[in-house]
Amino acid sequence: MQVWLQSSLAEMIALTFVGCAKAGRNMRTYFRHFTNHMKIRNKLIVSFIAVVLVPTLIVGVYLTVELRKMALRGAAEQIETNMDRVKKRTMDLLNVSYDISYRLSNDTRLGQLANGAYDSTYSVVDAYREYPDFKEYVNLYREITSMRLYVDNPTLLDNWEIIPTDEQTKKTDWYQWAKKSDGLIRWSYVTDSRDGLRYLSLIRRIDFYKHSTNGVLVINTNSAMLNGILSQESFDTMLVADRDIVAANHPELVGTTLQDLAIGPDIVDRRSGAFMTKLGDRRVRIQIADLYPDNPLINLRILSVFSVDDIVREPNRIIRSALAAIGLGLVVALVLILILSKLIGDRLLRLSKHISRVATGKLDLRLAIDGKDEIGQLSRQFNAMLGSIRALMGEVNESNRQKRELETRQNEIKLRMLASQINPHFLFNTLESIRMKAVVRKEADIARTVKLLGKMMRKNLEAGSGVIPVSAEIDMIGCYLDIQKFRYEDRLQYKLNIDPEASSERIPSLVIQPIVENAVIHGMENKEEAVTVEVTLQSRADGLFVEVRDDGAGMSGDRLAEVTASLKDPGGAEASDHIGLRNVNARLELSYGAEHGLAIESAPDEGTRVRFVIPRGMGDQTNV
Template sequence: MIRVIIRGINDLKLRTKLILSFIVVVFVPVMIVGLFLTNELRNQALQNALEQTAVNVDRVKKRTSEVINAAYDISYLLSNDSRLARLAATQYETVYDVVKAYKEYPDIREYINLYKEISNIRIYMNNPTLLDNWEFIQPDSEIMESSWYQSAMSSSGLIGWNYLRDERDGKEYLSLIRKIDFLEDRSSAVLVINVNSRMLDAILKQETFETMIVDEQNNIISSNRPGRVGRKLADLNLSKGIMDMQSGTYDAVVNEQSAKIRIETLVPLSSLNGIRILSVFSVANIVKDANEIIILASIVIFISLIVAIVLIYGFSALLTKRMLRLSKHISKVATGNFDVTLAIDGKDEIGQLSRQFNAMVWSINELLLEVKESNQQKTRLLSSQNEIKFKMLASQINPHFLFNALESIRMKAHIKGEKEIANVVRLLGRMMRKNLEAGSRAVTLKSEIEVVRCYLEIQKFRYEDRLNYELLIDPLTQQIQILPLIIQPLVENAVIHGLENSEYGGSVRVKAALINQWMHIEVSDDGEGMDEERLDFVLRTLEEQEGESEENNRIGLRNVHMRLQLSYGSEHGLAITSAPGCGTQVKFTIPIGGGLHV
């Protein structure tokens, strides 16, 4: 797929490539960055609006709480006023007595005059001897059957907040409703205190966003937008479900426009219910300024891109014109016309190509002359080459030449700083020299271990971290004479057959120990191992006397096994143990001080 894309790009004209590169390198990143910044700008504007709304609503909540707490304080005072209890419990005989009692109890009027947070106080009580004077009112059947009155009478003194109509002026107010118990005559009354609506309106008028105070029945008690007070939330075309939400921020649709609504619930002390403060702002109005900035930035970016495309088109025209001249002269040379000269001004790459083109044409002419002269010598060269080939086939590379060549390679790698390669070449040379020098005579265990170490280091260079090895050689065994090349084939077999097919590699361990005049040698690996059937096959192969195994990889093991038996006796052959997944162990013993059986 990638090759097809690269081939397609290579087939495009230079002008198309330049425009395409501009789109990929400039236009696409600018669009991505622009979309990202646009989204971040809008989100930042919304986040700031949400934070500001939360602060505003909290401020409104605190100020509203201060206003309605005045009504709560008055209700507390009146519910514990003994003079009010006596006034309510007395059965009056004449109107004069009633009027005199009212004059002797001016507290209600004083509260109204003293607290600007309230607009009216009235007490509904069942005492036929009292007169209605807008402060003390005899409740009729309609009032007594109303939900707010019945709720107050059954609330055991808890406060209720309702949006009620005041009989005196016919207006509706947020009202505190509370039952007052008179213990002397075991009677009760309902206290209603109107909260000053103008103070609530004054609090909301300072807010930027549309803010409302609603009661439990979703009546709009106060608002900083005209025409809202006295209506229901349902009249504002809010999203379904928003009207019943409590404290929090919610997405909504107001008048078919996306909006955010912040709701904060206010439940005063000792109250059955409370009120809610709603702040509504349109998302479109919040992001309006951000959208204007985005539009302006988009126009500037679009104009810049158009100008850039025009400039790139002009530059590409200059480049392609010069490249076409170069292409025409190359086509002439391709037809065999070597008498052309190209003249393109400039010191850029195209100008360099033109000068190199002229130099190439001159060189071709010189080469043609040389070819003509060389044709005359072709017969002599052919005969000389045949003779050289014959000598090369007849010659042999002697060991000294091979060692010298390896030493030269090692020194070359060392000089160039390739210490690892130089070390591997050195080990290979040492190993080959040891192998060539090996004969039938015995060598020390130390010399044999050097060959093993060289082999393992070379393999470790090949497998890197996939191969680890460990040489556990008892110092007392290093000078013991053994057959040459008796351990190295076992190590090679462990690396090739035990670890080479393992995905994660493994480790090889060579151990030599002196125990009771016997030297014990063990070569083990933690590779794939062999199952019982495979192990039986290998053991049978070791005992074959004639011919070779069908598998060439067993010749080394059989060779070592036979040499050990011929040299030290039949009981000194190889002992092999293995299990699948547990690796393979190859062991043999050599007597110390005993002669070879040869």
């Protein structure tokens, strides 16, 4: 079952891939068909939109969003840095009140003063004079403005520092909290009954363990110093105790509450964090830092409020300027594309008109399109093509002329042959009669030679002017050389070096035998020693290589020049000599080109070498 599921899944995946590949091919075919039918002007505009406009818009939108985010992140980081600085300086200021409160909580002299039983005003004043610590703390530390201790001792006098607790004070929330707390510290924004002003005050219960009593200590911080710490901030920054704003860099905010600023209830009690909200018509970001994050009883926070619109105003200005510049650049680019497309279209239209005129047979044109771009190159190639066509037409006319001339010469040869030909059947029958007489008289050499002569003549008549296998041509060459060897006996030797792969090639008939005949006749002239004729055929990469060489008398340089010239000039002074070589050379050049004609090398007393190459795959081609 598992194997079946795996095979089914593999088949489904394969079919999916095949379907996707087919869909991709169809899409490419449709896209190619669609673009091929568009004008160049439209292609350039579409390319401009796809390659320039759309990416520019995408990049512009991305950069706009990122620039705004960077501005907001930068403002947030700046606010965090500023708030850390404000928090440190504020904590330094508040710690002074902390230290004083701890000192007083362990001051036994303060306990004696607060719990003494005084019978006269003089004794109270004298006791106050003996305890000047409150005045000294206020004078020594600028961070505090005043100190007072509330105690339940009716024998004391209110000197604005040691205050007997009245009923109104006992009803206040901060006093009741302090009395219930176990010596804990609290910061509250309370009203000082002495001057009627509100201060951020440290509130703490002071226990006098020796007397089993306690009092409530209130230390007012220096509001001016708190406002001075915050006044250096560029954004709206404030110090908040619970929901009361106790200090701010804008004096009009001091004494108000967070509700007065219309801060939402979901943010007003948050002790830390960053929040996006709206204050009236402004979108703002509120950053909150808790001064005592580890003490839930103290709700003292720093709030920084900055307008998002103010932060992104400069980035928005930069973005608008950049968009204006980009828009201007795109318009200029579009205009340039339209102008360029018109120039290209006009040049292509001129080229199309010239092509149409050439199609009607007007080959004496010349297209004048300047430039080194593709269209200019196409124009030059068009002119070169016209020149090649004109040259090809001339070559075709010349080839036809040569062909007609060759046909005329062949017809003349045929007429001469007809005038002197003998009935082939009569000739073969006569040769056969001679061979039989030789056999009867036991003349084997004569009989074999007559048989070779008949075979050679029959093959010559059968071959005609067509193409034959190399093996047939070699067979005729063998017959001819055997006949000549019968004639010259040991004076003539021959070698046939035939590549087995060349035997199946096809070549024009009687293209090698006349060269061999020339080598035998002229190689043995003026030489009494034996002559060797060597025939070589090799199948090479460039075609069929043919070479006929002899070690006969050879030719001098002048004689070789005359023979070579006679191959090119059939009507010259040497017209009666080497007619076989001239015919072979003419057939090769007409069939395969001038470069495939005969190449002759010769030197006196060294012999002669004749070679040529029939191009690969063109052996069946012949014009004669």
